[in-house]
Amino acid sequence: MxxxxxxxxxxxxxxxxxxxxxxxxxxxxxxxxxxxxxxxxxxxxxxxxxxxxxxxxxxxxxxxxxxxxxxxxxxxxxxxxxxxxxxxxxxxLANGGSADLVTLAGCLRRLHAIPTPPTSLLTRLDPFARFEKRVAAATMLDDADSVFLTELRDRLAEQWRRANFDLGEAVIHGDAHMDNLLQTRDGRAAFVDLETVAIGPPEWDLTLTALYHECGWFSASEYANFVDAYGYDVRTSAAWPVLRGIRMVRMTTWLAQSAENSFERETQLRHRLATLRDGTAPAGWTGF
Missing domain, CATH: 3.30.200.20 (Phosphorylase Kinase; domain 1)
Structure with a gap:
């Protein structure tokens, strides 16, 4: 720090x-x-x-x-x-705080509606970006954990290659969640952390909110308001299982690289790995 x-x-x-x-x-x-x-x-x-x-x-x-x-x-x-x-x-933005889900949905609609630029400005989404780096940096992962996550990544990568998306392609934020959209008291909203902006399926930007709802971090009514404001529920997509799976792997490897010397993070990491293995994920997943 x-x-x-x-x-x-x-x-x-x-x-x-x-x-x-x-x-x-x-x-x-x-x-x-x-x-x-x-x-x-x-x-x-x-x-x-x-x-x-x-x-x-x-x-x-x-x-x-x-x-x-x-x-x-x-x-x-x-x-x-x-x-x-x-x-x-x-x-x-001195008085900025995390936007609500309805504001997030509306701003994502605006983002997804703009023309896609040449690939010289924006590259295509890489849903597995930083995977190897995060696993290599995660000292709390043993060899069996690393092999498990790599094999899971490989299976999901094959499913991703075959996936079809209802919403086509658009400019996407890449890491769209409430904390990456600030809103000031006078009503200004602003996306932050723009390093992941890319060209890809809009469903990618909708997946985190749906997954966080599955984790229990948003209520059914909060998620319903998000869906109504955007006009599409990503969970109805045929690609939802692979979108969901990739995001859970990313959430797990993100946590893994920072779990050393933190009992709470290590405990949650072990829980995430166990639930990915037994198919009950994301039950019991907590945020950090």
């Missing part, structure tokens, strides 16, 4: 932003640091090989904004490299 704040402060100085009062909001795969004096949010990625990817994300944000998609805007046109960290600066 201290490393993320230090990297953000150094990068801010190079970019001409004031770093007074910098503090970490969260640290996961990437760090998120707020610089209140500059009205900026810094995303700190501990992998300098991601520099070009982050620079592309800034370009995509501007392109989405030009098509009236509600997004958070870059404050600095290019990322800053500091000691192996890639730091990008975005506007900080």
């Amino acid at each position: 201290d490393e993320a704040v230090s990297a953000a402060a150094q990068a801010a100085a190079r970019a001409g932003l004031v770093a007074d009062g910098a503090r970490a909001l969260r640290v996961g795969e990437n760090g998120v640091v707020v610089l209140p004096a500059a009205g900026a949010l810094a995303r700190v990625i501990p992998d300098e090989s991601q520099f070009d990817h982050v620079r592309h994300e800034l370009v995509v944000a501007k392109w989405l904004f030009s098509h009236d998609v509600p997004v958070v805007l870059p404050l600095v046109p290019a990322p800053v490299l500091v000691g192996g960290f890639v730091v990008s600066f975005w506007e900080f």
Whole structure:
């Protein structure tokens, strides 16, 4: 956490932003640091090989904004490299909080309706992105766990290749959930974490909300309102089983890489692996 704040402060100085009062909001795969004096949010990625990817994300944000998609805007046109960290600066929505599901559904409809750009701007969705990296980083996975997850991934990849989608192709967010759509008290909504924006089936963006409902994180009425606002229930898709399966694998490998030295995370990881093996997933899955 201290490393993320230090990297953000150094990068801010190079970019001409004031770093007074910098503090970490969260640290996961990437760090998120707020610089209140500059009205900026810094995303700190501990992998300098991601520099070009982050620079592309800034370009995509501007392109989405030009098509009236509600997004958070870059404050600095290019990322800053500091000691192996890639730091990008975005506007900080000081009074922003997670949007409700109806707002999420409406913003996804707007996103999915814009014209798809050339593949030179957006690549196609890779539903298994980071799988190998996450498994390799997950010290709490033993060999049997890694083999199980890899074989499950391979089966799902074959099903994905054969899947048919009702909604065609569109520009998708790639990681669409309430925490990745901020809403301010004056009603502005803005998608954040745009690194996963791609071309793919809109069903991919609807799957997390449906799966979170299965986990018990949303009530039946909350999910019904989401479906009504979007106009489609992804659980009616013939591709739902593979969409659901891939998302559960991603949720498990994401947790696995951060389960070391956390009893609660390790316990939940063991539960997720057990329920994936016996077919009862996502019963008993909790969030972090």
